[in-house]
Every structure is written in structure tokens, then in C-alpha cells.
Amino acid sequence: MSDWKNAWQPMIEAIGKNFSEGQDQWGADAVELGAIRRFLEPLEFDCQLHYDQSVAKEFRYSDVIAPYSSLLTWLIEPYWKPDMHVFNTAERNAPAVESPLLQIETAVAPKTPCYFATDIEVDYVKPILVGDRLCRVGDVLLSCTPKETKVGRGAFMVWETKVQNQKEELVAVVRISTYHYFPVE
DSSP: OOHHHHTTHHHHHTTTOBTTTTOOEEOSSOOOHHHHHHHHGGGTOOOGGGTOHHHHHHTTOSSOEEOGGGHHHHHSOOSOOTTOOSOSOOSTTOOOSSOOSSOOOOSSSOOOSEEEEEEEEEEEOSOEETTOOOEEEEEEEEEEEEEEOSSEEEEEEEEEEEEEOTTOOEEEEEEEEEEEEEEOO
């Protein structure tokens, strides 16, 4: 096996491990009616379950439900917080200092400068209601496959995260695949 592939062996051996170490990660905000409306507007998504409480109750929901496709809107931590800088330079296309996206940091994986998501799969278990606050519970590594591609050398990884609401009810299970790599020089 090549040296660069050997660097991924600790991750391969960690398959099945929960890397969140009991640290739940809460989304930035509770689900609110106005934010659902702003999510629906550019899509022109006209479904009364997402804006009319009486219709939602008629269909046995306790309140308006957020579209399932808005899950990540409620799950991602804030990009910006008071007394914090998102960018450390004013250069065009400068990357954010930190990203709240579903990236999992580990001390086991090689520190790659680049990554991208290749796909995401979500099993929706329970509707997201106005007033819910969502939380990531667990970041379990399902697979790690070192591979050299046209963009560089790295590894494809699949992670599974459970999503709960403030009542600790399971809302969804998210599986996201990423490719972390050292670019071709």
C-alpha cells in the first residue's frame, strides 16, 4: 500500500466510532414561521401545511410543518456570532475561517486542505414543527476508502448523524459522503 494510503489506516480502523464524543451540536435557531416563508418564496412552494396552522391541524399536525428539504437550514450552527470574524482576509473568494457545515473534525484523519461533499441521504422520521430546535447527535464513521482521483489523493468517507428535536425525539438520520484530499500539484 502506498504511503499516502497508509496515512488513512487509522480512519479505516475507526469505522463505527462516534466522533462527536457526546457533544450535541444545536442548530442556530428554532424553526419559525417567517423563516419557513422565506424558504418557500424563491421556490414558490405553495403547500398550506407550511404556512396555514388550521390546515396543518386538519391533517393532525400540532402546528405548521417546515418542508423536509429545509432540514439543514435548522440544523446548521451559525456562520457568524458576535465578537467573531467569518473571514480573516478581505480578498475575493477568501474562504471562511470556520464552516458550520456538516464537516467532522478528527485527530485521526490526515489534515487535508480540501474537501467536498459527494452526496447526502436523509431518512425523515418525524415532521419539523414551528418552534422545534434541532440538534445533531452523533457523528459515526460508516466507511473510509482511500482513493486517488483527478483532483488529488485522499479518502471518501461516509458519516451518519442522527437529528433530534428539543424533546429528544428522532427527526431524521443523515448520511453524508465527503472526499477529503490533498490536491494534485
